[in-house]
Amino acid sequence: MKVLCYGVRDVEIPIFEQVNQSFGFDLTLVADYLNSSETAALAKGHDAVILRGNCFATAEVLELYKEWGVKYVLTRTVGVNHIDVAHAKELGLKTAYVPFYSPNAIAELAVSLAMMLLRHTAYTVQKTAQQDFRVDAAMFSKEIRNCKVGIVGIGRIGLTTAKLFKGLGAEVLAYDAFPKEGVEDICRQVSLEELLHESDIVSVHAPFIPENGRFITREFIANMKDGSILINTARGELQDAQALLEAVQSGKLAGLGLDTLEGEGEFFFKDLRGHKLADPVVEELIQLYPRVLVTPHIGSYTDEAALNMIDTSFTNLQDLMLTGASQNEIE
Numbered sequence: 001m002k003v004l005c006y007g008v009r010d011v012e013i014p015i016f017e018q019v020n021q022s023f024g025f026d027l028t029l030v031a032d033y034l035n036s037s038e039t040a041a042l043a044k045g046h047d048a049v050i051l052r053g054n055c056f057a058t059a060e061v062l063e064l065y066k067e068w069g070v071k072y073v074l075t076r077t078v079g080v081n082h083i084d085v086a087h088a089k090e091l092g093l094k095t096a097y098v099p100f101y102s103p104n105a106i107a108e109l110a111v112s113l114a115m116m117l118l119r120h121t122a123y124t125v126q127k128t129a130q131q132d133f134r135v136d137a138a139m140f141s142k143e144i145r146n147c148k149v150g151i152v153g154i155g156r157i158g159l160t161t162a163k164l165f166k167g168l169g170a171e172v173l174a175y176d177a178f179p180k181e182g183v184e185d186i187c188r189q190v191s192l193e194e195l196l197h198e199s200d201i202v203s204v205h206a207p208f209i210p211e212n213g214r215f216i217t218r219e220f221i222a223n224m225k226d227g228s229i230l231i232n233t234a235r236g237e238l239q240d241a242q243a244l245l246e247a248v249q250s251g252k253l254a255g256l257g258l259d260t261l262e263g264e265g266e267f268f269f270k271d272l273r274g275h276k277l278a279d280p281v282v283e284e285l286i287q288l289y290p291r292v293l294v295t296p297h298i299g300s301y302t303d304e305a306a307l308n309m310i311d312t313s314f315t316n317l318q319d320l321m322l323t324g325a326s327q328n329e330i331e
C-alpha cells in the first residue's frame with residue numbers, strides 16, 4: 001500500500017515513522033499542500049493520500065486521482081469541507097476523517113493565552129527584552145483563583161479547558177447549547193447572559209454552524225464584564241472581528257487571545273513581514289499586541305495531537321483496505 005501524506009511538517013516525520021512501525025505502509029511524506037495540479041500529480045503511483053487542512057480535494061483533483069488509481073482519500077483533520085465528498089462517492093473513492101484528537105492540545109493553548117493576558121506576560125517581557133526592568137501599574141495582576149472563568153461550549157475541548165482552569169483555582173462557569181450532566185464538580189452551568197456578566201475570562205469552544213451565523217457579536221461583547229479577557233481558539237467565523245477590535249480599543253476588553261481568524265487561509269502559515277495584510281481589521285488587531293495575542297491556528301500543533309491524528313488516519317486506512325469500511329468514513 002503506497003501512501004502519500006501531504007502537508008507533513010519536519011517535526012511530524014518521526015511521529016509518522018514511529019506510528020507506521022505497526023502498519024508497514026510504504027510512505028511518501030511531502031511538505032506540499034494539495035493546492036495545485038503539480039501537487040495533485042505527486043499522488044501518481046500511490047494507492048492512498050492523506051490530506052491536512054488547506055489541501056483541496058476538488059472534483060477535478062478527484063477525477064485525476066481516479067485516473068491514476070488512487071483509491072483512498074483520507075484527511076487527518078476533524079473538518080472535511082476541503083474534500084468534495086459527494087464527488088468522491090460518485091467516483092467510488094473511499095474517504096475517512098479523524099473525529100477527535102487530544103483536547104488538551106487546544107485547551108492548554110486557551111489557558112496559556114488567558115494566563116499571558118491576565119498576568120500581562122507579553123507586555124512585561126516585551127519591556128525586559130529591551131532591558132527596561134521597571135515595574136509599572138500595567139503589570140499588576142489579579143490571581144486566577146480570584147477570577148471567574150466562563151467556558152462557552154463544554155464538549156471535549158471546552159470541558160478539558162474547564163478542568164485546567166479549575167485546577168488553577170478559578171471558579172468555572174459554563175454554558176452549552178445542550179446542557180451536560182455529571183460536570184458539577186468541575187463547573188456550574190448557567191445561562192449565556194449570566195456567564196458573560198460574571199466572568200473575568202471567557203473562553204469559547206463552540207463549533208461554527210453557518211446557519212446560526214456569528215456567535216461573538218457586539219451584543220455578546222456588550223454583555224461581558226468591563227475589562228475582561230476573551231479567548232477564541234474555536235473558529236474565526238464565530239466572531240465579528242470589527243466589534244472585537246473596537247472592544248479592545250475602548251478598553252471594554254482588557255485582553256483578546258485568538259488562534260483563529262475568519263479568512264485566515266490568506267495569511268496564516270505565510271511570512272508576511274513588511275507587507276500590508278489584505279484585511280485591515282486583522283492588521284489593526286495584530287497591531288494591538290500585547291493586548292491582542294494571535295497564534296496561527298496552532299491549537300492542535302502538539303506531540304499528542306499529531307500522534308492521535310496519524311494513528312487514527314492509519315487505522316482508518318487499514319480498516320478500509322481490509323474490510324472495505326471504516327467507522328470514520330465521511331458520510
Ligand SMILES: NC(=O)c1ccc[n+]([C@@H]2O[C@H](COP(=O)([O-])OP(=O)(O)OC[C@H]3O[C@@H](n4cnc5c(N)ncnc54)[C@H](O)[C@@H]3O)[C@@H](O)[C@H]2O)c1
Pocket residue numbers: 078100106152153154155156157158175176177178205206207208215233234235259260297298299300301
Ligand atoms: N484551534 C484549533 O486548532 C482547533 C482544533 C480543534 C477544534 N477546534 C474548534 O474547537 C471546537 C470545539 O471542539 P470539540 O472537539 O470540543 O467539539 P465538541 O463537539 O466535543 O463540543 C462542542 C460543544 O459545543 C456545544 N455547542 C454547540 N453550539 C453551541 C452554542 N451555540 N453555544 C454553546 N455551546 C454550543 C455543543 O453542545 C458541544 O457540547 C470545534 O468546533 C472547532 O471549531 C479548534
